[in-house]
Amino acid sequence: MKPQRSQSGRGKRLASEAVLLRDIREIVRKARSKAFLAVNFAMVEAHWRIGKRIVEEEQKGRARAGYGEQLIRVLSRELAAEFGRGFSESNVWNFRQFYLTYPSARILYALRRELGWTHHRLIMRVENREAREYYIREVADQHWSTRELERNIHSLYYERLLVSRRKRPGAAREPASAEPVLPSDHLKDPYVLEFLGLPMPPGFSEAEFEAAIVDNLQRFLLELGKGFSFVGRQHRITTETK
Numbered sequence: 001m002k003p004q005r006s007q008s009g010r011g012k013r014l015a016s017e018a019v020l021l022r023d024i025r026e027i028v029r030k031a032r033s034k035a036f037l038a039v040n041f042a043m044v045e046a047h048w049r050i051g052k053r054i055v056e057e058e059q060k061g062r063a064r065a066g067y068g069e070q071l072i073r074v075l076s077r078e079l080a081a082e083f084g085r086g087f088s089e090s091n092v093w094n095f096r097q098f099y100l101t102y103p104s105a106r107i108l109y110a111l112r113r114e115l116g117w118t119h120h121r122l123i124m125r126v127e128n129r130e131a132r133e134y135y136i137r138e139v140a141d142q143h144w145s146t147r148e149l150e151r152n153i154h155s156l157y158y159e160r161l162l163v164s165r166r167k168r169p170g171a172a173r174e175p176a177s178a179e180p181v182l183p184s185d186h187l188k189d190p191y192v193l194e195f196l197g198l199p200m201p202p203g204f205s206e207a208e209f210e211a212a213i214v215d216n217l218q219r220f221l222l223e224l225g226k227g228f229s230f231v232g233r234q235h236r237i238t239t240e241t242k
Helices: 004-061 067-083 089-101 103-108 117-123 129-143 144-154 157-166 183-187 206-224
Strands: none
Touching: 004 067, 004 089, 004 117, 067 089, 089 117, 117 129, 117 144, 129 144, 129 157, 144 157
8 A cells, every 4th residue: 555655645746846837837938928028118118219319309400401311321320330230221210200100208108018119110100090009909909910910001901990880880870989899890891801812892792702712722722732632612511410
């Protein structure tokens, strides 16, 4: 019986160690995540402050024609030589635009910290303030990559979402901020299938959409070559019951 007690005690110890290891891993992950968010926002804040100083300096020399362009060129050359390619002329212009988009420190510190600089660089080009706020919220909540964000901005995701809401009965009487986001908002009108090559605006039947989707799937599967097969566009599957 002694070996059984020893084996049982060893099992409990291993289980306890596994729980301890799991907890420590979670602590490390959370600490790394917090550190990343802190560093990320520190860089975003630095870019905003750079933009603020540039605008302040421009205002001092606003009587001189072309002073802004000259200033950006000088700053980019000197900063890039010292800190690297993150200070190209286009990026320094972006710092300036970032400050002009959010000219108040209160607005800056209210921004979601999950967003990286590339997210902000894309969003600040959106002219509609409400659309910018929507994209900031969605990036943080839905963990959109910069590629997803860029695609949604270019496909006018926010505008199409508003259109889909207006189609609901009584929607015109409701303020936009009071309308809840429904699952249908993300599954119907806002959905984009630009890879199908169909002209816009759409006026297609469900069968035409199905045919276009299957055409793309068929070409993709055939490109995979050996080991893959395209059985058919409509294939019957029989089970024991039907």
